[in-house]
Amino acid sequence: MGKAPEAHLPRIDWDRPWLQAWREPGQRVACAVGAGVALHQALNAVQPAPVCFAPQCSLPSGEAYESFIARTRLCPTREGSHDFFNGLCWMRFPQTKCKLNQLQDAEIAAAGIAPVRGPVRDALTVFDENAAFLSAPQPLWDALIARDWHSLFITHRALWQEAQLVLFGHALLEKLLQPRKPITAHVYLAQPAMTSIAELDAWVAADLSAARLATKPFAPLPVLGVPGWWPENENFSFYDDSLVFRPPQLS
Template sequence: MTSGIDWTRPWFAPWREVGHPVAAALAAGRAPHEALNAASPAVRFVPQDALPARTAYEQFIFDSGTCPVRPGLHDFFNGLVWLRLPRTKRRLNELQAQAIAAGGIGGRRGPVRDAITVFDENGALLDAPAPLWEALLARDWQRLFVTLRPLWAHAHVLVVGHALLEKLAAPRKDMTAHVWAGPAPVGDPVRLDAWLAGECTAARLATKPFTPLPVLGIPGWSAQNENFSFYDDSLVFRPRKP
């Protein structure tokens, strides 16, 4: 399962310190919840069958204070995010539980739960010089990735969406992250967790404060983007709508 992860890849490298020991424990035969629990006592993981039938996953986490995990990369990466950003994950779960209490778990999730799902599955954080932010928010891809290319040496990207991390085990050009629309203190995990947990309010999330970033366009994330025709693909690098 985790043996194929290349921790030198730029999207996995920030997760190596927390992820490699868990992967090693899994390779040695530990169950997923046991391997994750051994990495940190701050979050308790349980087997998937601990989740009662007809009980919402998010509600169970809120009520029990435990996180069910299944074998596979999806829950592996979700567990790593819990280990590194526990305050943020608990805050998002709290907001999920509040939304469920208010509106139930019917067909429509509502704007807050929708936004949480988008970010939790596909989110990323960016610490970058102001000109890169301006180009990103304008979706001016040529300026962002070509004209301002040298500035990426001073930028830091952290993929926090566990579904996107899972997909990046087999990267494709069209993979696009939803980046939190504001500079994040990516370099300090404790500070980052506190900052992001504070940013996550129902009012803010309801606005879907994200901006798209095709991650393989980031310099150094794909050898193919060294040829600037890589960015001519309008199906991936889409202009901002009027």
């Protein structure tokens, strides 16, 4: 007896502000999975991607996941929300995902698979799993870097109307299926205005390099603090939680 359609993906509220960039292909894939189609088949049917999605069993024992993708252009895919969002990332950010795969494959080829990933592979994994892209007026970025939460979310709150934040990391998107205040993105500054996802994708892919990632060019951002993303942050006491909105570390 086959699994019930609901077994593969949880219910997804596509009206969440952080899912706007993912809604169109995501709903179509989720609908197919809900009708009983295997996730890898649903992803392949919905929108072209630079990889072909394949069952997880396609990955040979002992071969690194990223190396296998680079060698075959097949992306092993497990049922469930984690690889669902990973598949959507390949569709919406094909150039960025290809660049991340190229950098991972080069690091593996140079150093092999070791218990400790090293700074570049560690940063690549953080980026792939948890990154978000922010295009914002300079005062917002300065406040984010300084972890000056009062300035970021209260003093300069009106400037968020000029900002754009796009979530990228598939683990981050998965975690936000059950929103919790501590969920934090690793934000990567996107310099140009984001006129389209395709333009953002091209810019990020061109900007990424092993040397840049080794510096861990991220800033932590508790995403439910973003104005308009969560009703509770309309009460500014929301930001008084020092376990979430942590002060900068003293050197």
